[in-house]
Amino acid sequence: MTLVALVLVVLASPVLGGVCGAVTDRALQRTVTREQRERHATTAVVVHQTHERNRVGDAEGVGAREGRIRVVAHWTAYDGTLHTGTVAAPRRAAPAGSTFRMWTDDRGIRTSRPLDSTTAHAHAVFAGLGAATAAAALVEGIRRLVVWRLMRRRYARLDRAWAGYGPDWGRAGAGS
Known part of the structure; x- marks a missing residue:
């Protein structure tokens, strides 16, 4: 029993981890390719700051919660159209006219930065492990x-074996 378990742990577990990591890596690399094709970096120009707080679920992701302020900004989408909206600026203070980099999809809607290949590979390694x-x-x-x-x-x-000997087991002369 222990030998079978040892063989499975030593041989089968690494194989399973390698297969899982490879499958995950292929899936994530497809996601990387798709996101890098669909997401585009652009420069946003701050019009003015707002006093609203960052909302949970903003496209900016985790970084939007800390150290960012909400601003009204203009940006040009990948297709050349001009957009205006309230977004999270990467600095605590963003005076009117300052610029910052942001990511948009093909329609110019704010989105998160695309996944890069190295990060995707690291996630796949951790999935395999x-x-x-x-x-x-x-x-x-x-x-x-x-x-x-x-x-x-x-x-x-x-x-059951001990019970079969009865209550007088071990006493001298008890017939056992």
């Missing part, structure tokens, strides 16, 4: 469960 670790933990958990059941069965047999 996680899958290998989870597989090894699953094998070890099953092994422990089987050993626990075997020990319970062994103790039950031992209890």
Whole structure:
């Protein structure tokens, strides 16, 4: 039992992790290609600051929560159209006329920065490591469960054997 579990942990878990990492990497690289094709960097010009807070769910993502202010800005979309909207500026103070870089989709709607290949590969590596670790933990958990059941069965047999000797076992002259 332990040998089978050891072989599975040593051989099967890394293979499973490698396969999971490779599949994840291919999927993420397709996402990288799509996002880099559909998202475009542009320069936004601040018109004025607003007093509203950053909303949860803004396209700017996690970075919009800290260290950014809301501004009304103008930007030119990839297709050449001019857009105006309220967005999060990357600085705490953004006076009128200052510029900052932002990402838009093909229609000029604000979006997050596209995923880069290196980051996608790192995510795939972590997914593979996680899958290998989870597989090894699953094998070890099953092994422990089987050993626990075997020990319970062994103790039950031992209890039945002791019960068969009766209450006078071990006393001198009791006929045992």
